[in-house]
Amino acid sequence: MNGPKASRGRDGLVLVGARGSGKTTVGLILARRLGARSFDLDREIEAQSGQTIAEIFAEAGEEGFRDQEECVLRKVSHEFPGSIIATGGGAVLRPINRQRIREHGRVVWLQARPDELARRIAADGTSASSRPALTSAGVLQEIETVLAQRAALYAEVADDTVDSTESSAGEVASAILARWSL
Numbered sequence: 001m002n003g004p005k006a007s008r009g010r011d012g013l014v015l016v017g018a019r020g021s022g023k024t025t026v027g028l029i030l031a032r033r034l035g036a037r038s039f040d041l042d043r044e045i046e047a048q049s050g051q052t053i054a055e056i057f058a059e060a061g062e063e064g065f066r067d068q069e070e071c072v073l074r075k076v077s078h079e080f081p082g083s084i085i086a087t088g089g090g091a092v093l094r095p096i097n098r099q100r101i102r103e104h105g106r107v108v109w110l111q112a113r114p115d116e117l118a119r120r121i122a123a124d125g126t127s128a129s130s131r132p133a134l135t136s137a138g139v140l141q142e143i144e145t146v147l148a149q150r151a152a153l154y155a156e157v158a159d160d161t162v163d164s165t166e167s168s169a170g171e172v173a174s175a176i177l178a179r180w181s182l
Contacts (some may be wrong), residue, residue, distance in 0.1 A: 011081055011082040011105055012077070012080075012081060012082050012083055012084065012085065012104040012105025012106070013030065013036075013084045013085070013105045013106050013107075013108065013176075013180075014084075014085045014087060014101045014104050014105055014106070014107045014108070014157075015027050015084070015085070015086045015087065015107075015108055015110055016087050016091065016092055016101065016107060016108070016109050016110070016154050016157060016158065017089065017109050017110035017111060017112075017154060018089045018111075018112070018117055018143065018146065018147055018150070019088075019089045019117065019121060019143075020112065020116075020117035020118070020120040020121045020124070020143075021089075021110035021111065021112050021117065021164055022110050022112070022120075022164045022169050022172055023040075023086035023087065023110055024040045024043075024086045025169040026086070026110065026164070026169050026172045026173050026176070027039075027040065027084045027085070027086035029169055029170055029173040030084050030173050030176065030177070031083075031084045033173065033177065034084070034177075036082060036083055036084050037080050037082075037083040037084070038083065038084045038085075038086070039076045039080065039083055039084070039085050039086065040086045041069060041072055041073060041076070041085060041086065041087050041088050041091060042088045044072045044076060045065075045068050045069060045072050045088075048068075048072060049068060053065065053088075056068060066090070066093065066094060069088060069090075069091055069097070070094055070096060070097055073085070073087070073091060073097055073100055073101070074100060077100050077101075077103070077104040081104070082105070083104075085101075085104060087101065089146070089150070090150070092150060092153040092154060092156075092157060093150070093153065098153065098156060098157050101157050102157055106159045106160070106180055107157045107158050107159050107160075108158065108159065108160050108161070108162055108176055109154045109155070109157075109158035109160070109161045109162070110161075110162055110164050110172065111161055111162070111163050111164065111165070112163065112164045112165040113165045114140060114143045114144050114147060115140065116165045116166075117143050118139045118140045118143055121139060121143075122139065160176075160179055160180075162175050162176060
């Protein structure tokens with residue numbers, strides 16, 4: 001884990017990182033430990049649209065999905081200050097989302113080795129069917145490509161990083177709590 005940046009005086013917590021890094025599970029654990037609300041942006045998008053992420057991509061394309069993601073992030077961050085938000089892996093692609101992420105609270109980038117991310121995605125039966133491929137490459141190559149494209153954006157918003165490669169979600173949550181007075 002890298003050292004935390006100075007707090008920006010915010011109350012919430014946002015988890016960013018690649019698919020499979022543990023954002024949703026860690027967010028739920030942190031919310032339970034802190035007595036806070038937790039939101040998984042992808043699940044919120046599905047709930048509000050009545051469609052799966054894959055269906056949104058098929059019907060509206062990535063741009064249409066990103067529009068919905070932007071709206072849901074705006075709503076959740078505005079209506080639930082102090083909440084814990086687990087973003088989708090691509091939420092950082094839009095500058096307005098990066099601004100909202102930083103404004104909502106402390107930001108932790110959950111990292112893991114690409115081979116571990118691929119293993120976790122393969123082990124999660126719903127992930128492959130509910131999330132569209134972002135490249136035509138195989139899973140590991142796609143992960144490496146997407147990480148290379150997004151790493152600078154994750155770093156831009158992150159106050160801290162935690163490597164989740166060899167840690168349980170509970171251990172990652174404990175590491176985050178140990179670093180911050182949440």
